[in-house]
Every structure is written in structure tokens, then in C-alpha cells.
Amino acid sequence: EIVLTQSPGTLSLSPGERATLSCRASQSVSSSYLAWYQQKPGQAPRLLIYGASSRATGIPDRFSGSGSGTDFTLTISRLEPEDFAVYYCQQYGSSSITFGQGTRLEIK
Amino acid sequence: QVQLQESGPGLVKPSQTLSLTCTVSGGSISSGGYYWSWIRQHPGKGLEWIGYIYYSGSTYYNPSLKSRVTISVDTSKNQFSLKLSSVTAADTAVYYCARSGYSYGPGVFDYWGQGTLVTVSS
Numbered sequence: 001e002i003v004l005t006q007s008p009g010t011l012s013l014s015p016g017e018r019a020t021l022s023c024r025a026s027q028s029v030s031s032s033y034l035a036w037y038q039q040k041p042g043q044a045p046r047l048l049i050y051g052a053s054s055r056a057t058g059i060p061d062r063f064s065g066s067g068s069g070t071d072f073t074l075t076i077s078r079l080e081p082e083d084f085a086v087y088y089c090q091q092y093g094s095s096s097i098t099f100g101q102g103t104r105l106e107i108k
Numbered sequence: 109q110v111q112l113q114e115s116g117p118g119l120v121k122p123s124q125t126l127s128l129t130c131t132v133s134g135g136s137i138s139s140g141g142y143y144w145s146w147i148r149q150h151p152g153k154g155l156e157w158i159g160y161i162y163y164s165g166s167t168y169y170n171p172s173l174k175s176r177v178t179i180s181v182d183t184s185k186n187q188f189s190l191k192l193s194s195v196t197a198a199d200t201a202v203y204y205c206a207r208s209g210y211s212y213g214p215g216v217f218d219y220w221g222q223g224t225l226v227t228v229s230s
Contacts, residue, residue: 001171035216044204044220045155050212088155092208092215096170097157 002027002091004100012108019076021103023089028069033093036065036074039102040085048087049074081107110134112205112221120199120228126192130205130221131185138163138183142209145217146179146190148201156201160208161188195228202226 003026013019023034032052037045047056049065052072062077076083084107089100116128130144137144145160159169161179169177178191192199202225206217 033213033215035212037217044206044223045217046220047212047216047218050216054212056212056218090155090215090217092213095168097215099155099157101154 001096002029002094002098004089004091004098006087006089006100006103008103009101010104010106012106013079014108015079015081017079019074019079019083019105021074021076021087021105023067023072023074023100025070025072025091029072029091030093032068033091034065034067034072035090035092036063037088037090038083038085039088045088076105079105110207110219112207112219114203114205114221114224116224116226118225118227120195120226121230122196122228123194126190126195126199126226126228128190128203128205128224128226129187130189131187132207133186136183137181137186137188142207143214144179144181144188145206145208147204147206147217147220149204149223150198150201158190158192158203197228200226200228 005024007022034052036049039045053065064075086102088102111133113131120126143160146158161167176193181188202223204223205221207219208217
């Protein structure tokens with residue numbers, strides 16, 4: 001199974017700042033089959049990015065994804081108040097789907 | 109607009125079988141092109157994919173849970189279900205049903221249910 005490790009565990013930033021979240025895989029993720037989700041308290045996760053860098057429908061362009069192989073990044077260019085949440089990466093390139101443990105993005 | 113809704117007991121006794129159903133509206137499971145998954149989240153923790161089913165009945169399970177999991181589909185009711193046997197307190201979690209497939213790829217979850225908390229306790 002591919003293990004995904006996200007860093008940092010918690011990121012404290014202010015609205016308007018740039019957020020950079022990391023996801024590292026224990027082995028190469030085939031075809032960049034890597035997705036990112038946002039989860040707010042009491043809600044189901046929401047798809048942001050798929051294929052490592054493609055935004056899902058309706059996702060603002062301040063969200064961008066990059067990376068390949070074992071290292072992937074989610075960048076939020078200018079944080080809005082509604083962006084403070086937990087973010088998960090997920091790989092679907094292997095037969096068993098796995099998620100990272102999450103990065104909590106909190107208001108500084 | 110596709111909607112998914114989980115239903116089932118919120119409390120299950122240890123060693124018993126957890127049973128949940130996901131009802132899909134706004135789209136037909138039998139139209140194909142999509143995989144229907146169960147995913148769980150332990151309290152305050154991350155996400156764990158349990159397995160998925162295709163409308164034809166083909167299934168794939170997380171190897172770590174495979175021996176205890178059965179996912180089935182009832183296309184006439186537009187529902188799919190989860191059974192998890194021999195539960196312990198470690199199976200206490202919020203259980204989500206979700207869709208993946210045609211829109212973004214076989215493992216990308218674009219629609220989720222709201223989740224249902226299942227507690228394992230005597």
C-alpha cells in the first residue's frame with residue numbers, strides 16, 4: 001500500500017497569505033493519480049484537485065496543485081477566510097486507495 | 109444534482125455486523141461509468157477507503173479490511189450497502205458513501221454523502 005505523508009501537520013497563516021501544503025508518497029504514484037480534498041468541521045470532504053494539477057469544477061483558481069512521482073504540493077495563492085480547514089491528499093494510482101493524514105490550516 | 113444519503117443503525121454491539129445503506133438520487137447507479145465507495149473517518153482522524161462496487165456487482169476492497177467487508181448493490185432501489193462483520197471499538201467512525209469514476213477518474217470522489225456516525229459499544 002502507498003503511504004502518503006502530509007506536512008506540516010498544522011499551518012498557521014493569515015488571510016491574504018500564501019499556503020503551501022506538501023504530500024509525499026512512499027512510492028511513486030502512477031500517472032500522477034493524486035487528488036486533494038478540503039474538509040470543514042461536520043462536513044464531508046470536497047474535491048479540489050485531481051490528476052495532481054487539474055481543478056475540479058467550481059474550484060477557484062487560487063487553488064493549484066503540482067508535482068509528480070512521490071512529491072506533490074497544494075498551493076492556495078491568497079487565503080480567504082473560508083479556506084481555513086483540513087486538507088487531505090489521496091492517491092488512486094494503485095489498486096488500494098489511500099489518504100494522507102491531513103494538514104490543518106488555521107487562522108493565525 | 110447527484111445526492112447520496114447514508115442510513116443505518118448508529119449503535120452496534122461488539123462482535124456484531126455493522127450494516128449501512130447508501131441511497132443515490134439524481135442519477136442512476138445502473139447507468140454505469142461510476143464506482144460506488146464506502147469511506148470511513150475515525151473520530152478526529154483521517155480518511156480510510158473501505159471498498160467500492162460497480163453497478164455490475166464487481167467489487168474491490170481495502171486489503172486491510174477485506175476479510176470482514178461485503179459491499180453489495182441493489183440497482184432496483186438505486187442503493188448500495190456495506191456490511192462489516194465482527195466489529196470492535198476500533199470500527200467506531202463516521203461512515204461516508206461516495207461516488208467516483210467517469211467525471212474525474214475511477215478513484216476520484218466527486219460526490220459524498222453527509223456521513224453517519226456508527227459507534228461500537230455494548
